Amino acid sequence: MAITAPRATLKRGELARRAGCNSETIRYYEKIGLLGIPERSEGGHRLYAPDDQARLGFILRGRELGFSIEELRGLLGLADARDTTCGEVLALTRRHIDGIRAKIADLKRLEVTLVAVSAECEGGNVPDCPILDALFQTADV
Missing domain, CATH: 1.10.1660.10 (Multidrug-efflux Transporter Regulator; Chain: A; Domain 2)
Structure with missing residues (x-):
């Protein structure tokens, strides 16, 4: 080298x-x-x-x-430590991957819902919009 x-x-x-x-x-x-x-x-x-x-x-x-900032803080702490093992880094990374997979699953559910709602809309020049109606129906505040 x-x-x-x-x-x-x-x-x-x-x-x-x-x-x-x-x-x-x-x-x-x-x-x-x-x-x-x-x-x-x-x-x-x-x-x-x-x-x-x-x-x-x-x-x-x-x-x-x-x-996240906290995950990075953890990774940097591991990188700065003299006795860190690769297994510790892997564990933190796997938790991050689990979080990513959960977000992907949420996004897929959102996609299915939005595709279904938008399929009901003809997009014409009418005042009634099924997309707006669906948003009002699910907005329980």
């Missing part, structure tokens, strides 16, 4: 640009403790080291995969 020189530190704006997010996203992750507070330059600019950059990438990729 080739050894490469470590990446230089980056200011927040450059890190955001490279990561494909905005500066406020980075600030938010710092505020909630997913990212540590970075070093500062003599001029007061935040300087993100390669480890900070990698951690942000981890967080952003985790969000793309649908992990």
Whole structure:
């Protein structure tokens, strides 16, 4: 494996640009403790080291995969721990998969319902709409 020189530190704006997010996203992750507070330059600019950059990438990729902030906090805690096992990471990931499957099942039920309701609608220029009627019928508040 080739050894490469470590990446230089980056200011927040450059890190955001490279990561494909905005500066406020980075600030938010710092505020909630997913990212540590970075070093500062003599001029007061935040300087993100390669480890900070990698951690942000981890967080952003985790969000793309649908992990919640708390799930990411758990994963990062496992990643930061010296004695973490792959089994612990797998258990957290499997719980996440179960949540995704439940959401998919909910979405499939929603699709079936909406397809059935929309099939009753002719879409013409009449004032009565079966879709609106169905929404009023199911809205028990």
